Amino acid sequence: MKSTITSPKSFFGYQLGADREMARWDEIVRYFDLLGSESDRVRTIHMGPSTEGNPFLEVIITSPENFENLEEIRRISMTLADPRGLSQEEIDSLVQKGKAVCVQSMSLHATEIGGTQMAPLLAYDMAVADDPDTLRILNEVVFIMIPCFNPDGEIMVTDFYKSTIGTPYEGCHYPILYHKYTGHDNNRDAFAQNIVESRYMGQILFHEWMPQAYQDHHHMGSNGARIFIAPYKNPLRPGVDPLVWRELNLYGAGMAYHMESEGLDGVTSGAQYPSWGHFGYHWITNSHNIPGMLTESASAKLASPLYIDPSSLQGDGDNFMPEYEAQTNFPSPWKGGWWHLSDIMDRQYAAAYGLLDVMAKNREAILANMARKALNQTERGALSETQA
Secondary structure: OOOOOOOHHHHHOOOOOOOOOOOOHHHHHHHHHHHHHHOOOEEEEEEEEOOOOOEEEEEEEOOHHHHHOHHHHHHHHHHHHOOOOOOHHHHHHHHHHOOEEEEEEEOOOOOOOHHHHHHHHHHHHHHHOOOHHHHHHHHHEEEEEEOOOOHHHHHHHHHHHHHHOOOOOOOOOOOOOOOOOOHHHHHHHOOOOOOHHHHHHHHHHHHHHOOOEEEEEEEEOOOOOOEEEOOOEOOOOOOOOHHHHHHHHHHHHHHHHHHHHOOOOOEEEOOOOEOOOOOOHHHHHHHHOOOEEEEEEEOOEOOEOEEEOHHHOOOOOOOOOOOOOOEOOEOOOOOOEEEOHHHHHHHHHHHHHHHHHHHHHOHHHHHHHHHHHHHHHHHHHHHHHHHO
């Protein structure tokens, strides 16, 4: 690793997440290209053009030693996802040699800007940190980051936002579809694979890596919890292996614990979002034995701060979080006040890092259970055929 690695602040000229500052996708691409050239922990891959010709990036972050064996790690991950024909001894050997694989994607909905603005900060910290927790993550996990799931929309929204700063329309809703063909429904395209961005993600998830976890970072409304994380609430989607739901509880608990330890309040889980939803990537992956999660952060006015009166804070109105008050899945309510893009990014960063930390600490169990889920499901399929 080179002795000097360029920080996001020195590259962009301001602290990412600062009020009324938004980095444009072409600048972010240049930063990731630079980071990949400066760090032996980061590899930046241009998968191809987006729908409107902008770069779609895959950024792999792991230890230099893992990069030397990356193809073997990839093959092990794919084999554990389909271990038919292997003995238990062969599976155990692969578990010992393998690394956990985590895919996380940012800002599929282009007005939900926190993930893409946060991504350079997380990548830089992973490139330079030498604390024991980060080194363990680098050694035990291959982290595949998609810094922006919708590059075209990121450019549209950034340019529009900058044109409204200082006007009565600052931070208002973007008035045009931010994907040429699918707009806000680009996440609904995961099962259909109509747009090229969906096909890039499908290639990573199902054809190249079969990771042991996938997380997609989103925004939601502004007047409830500050961030939602796994697990989902009921009802359960049928046909998913029970280990997937248990893993979502494990990952969610680790992320929540990490955020509370960092003093980040307003975290909820097991509420608002059910496991049974449209087959976007964070839901469809569960049916492929890949625990799929989303974070949903309370929105600001894009990069402009939003004042939220404490009296306007509310629960989601159902049995899982009926009132805006402390409860088992929401122990530290945010008290209201000014809400900034930096607040969103702090929580998304902590959720992304917390998931990686859980996977690093539980690598062997996670890999072993990837094979177990596959064997469970093939056994269920064979049984259903004999009973048909």
